[in-house]
Amino acid sequence: MSDKLDRADRILLAHLQEDATLSLEKLSEVSHLSVPSVQRRLRQLRKKGVIDREVAVINSDALNQKMSFVVIVELERESIDQLDAFRRTVRKEPRVQQCYYVTGEGDFVLICTAQDMQDFEELTHTLFFNNSNVRRFRTSVVMDRTKVSLSVPIDIED
Numbered sequence: 001m002s003d004k005l006d007r008a009d010r011i012l013l014a015h016l017q018e019d020a021t022l023s024l025e026k027l028s029e030v031s032h033l034s035v036p037s038v039q040r041r042l043r044q045l046r047k048k049g050v051i052d053r054e055v056a057v058i059n060s061d062a063l064n065q066k067m068s069f070v071v072i073v074e075l076e077r078e079s080i081d082q083l084d085a086f087r088r089t090v091r092k093e094p095r096v097q098q099c100y101y102v103t104g105e106g107d108f109v110l111i112c113t114a115q116d117m118q119d120f121e122e123l124t125h126t127l128f129f130n131n132s133n134v135r136r137f138r139t140s141v142v143m144d145r146t147k148v149s150l151s152v153p154i155d156i157e158d
Contacts (some may be wrong), residue, residue: 005050007156008033009041013050016042016153020054033103064097065113068142069120072106073128082133091133095123097115106138 005013011031015022027042028035045051060066075082083101088111090096098111110127114120120139128134 001147002083008153009045009050010156012038012041013045014095014156016051016054017151017154040153060113064115067113067114067120068145069110069112070142071110071112072138073104073108073110074137076133078107085134086131089127091126093123093127095119 008031010078011097012027015027015030024035027033027038032039033041038113042051052109058070073086077087086108087099087101090099090108095112095114100109101107112120114123124137124139128137131158
């Protein structure tokens with residue numbers, strides 16, 4: 001998909017992933033395109049799924065979600081049904097910010113947030129202790145958020 005993106009598309013994407021609130025006029029200025037052309041391109045990028053979604057990034061401290069955890073989860077059984085059941089469970093849980101199906105030591109890696117240790121303990125009961133297909137889980141408490149991003153590297157040069 002990226003090979004079909006021209007330089008102007010990549011410029012628009014680079015600016016939008018830094019600040020999705022940029023006006024059409026500002027995007028027009030940085031991409032050297034007309035406002036209607038920017039609108040058309042953005043509509044196409046959304047339609048093609050290049051722009052997956054546009055969200056506001058909330059400061060977790062502002063909502064008293066002061067703790068973060070990295071959790072490696074190992075399942076007892078890895079049938080498609082069991083994997084899908086676990087995926088459905090974590091998708092429904094708002095304290096799970098990210099979930100990755102991985103190779104290696106565990107089956108899934110979760111990035112979770114909680115108000116405090118009591119809140120996280122409740123989460124562990126909900127997701128792990130009450131799930132008979134979870135063999136074990138290992139948790140690391142995040143000490144510092146050195147880098148938090150979902151940005152994708154974009155090469156603007158042709």
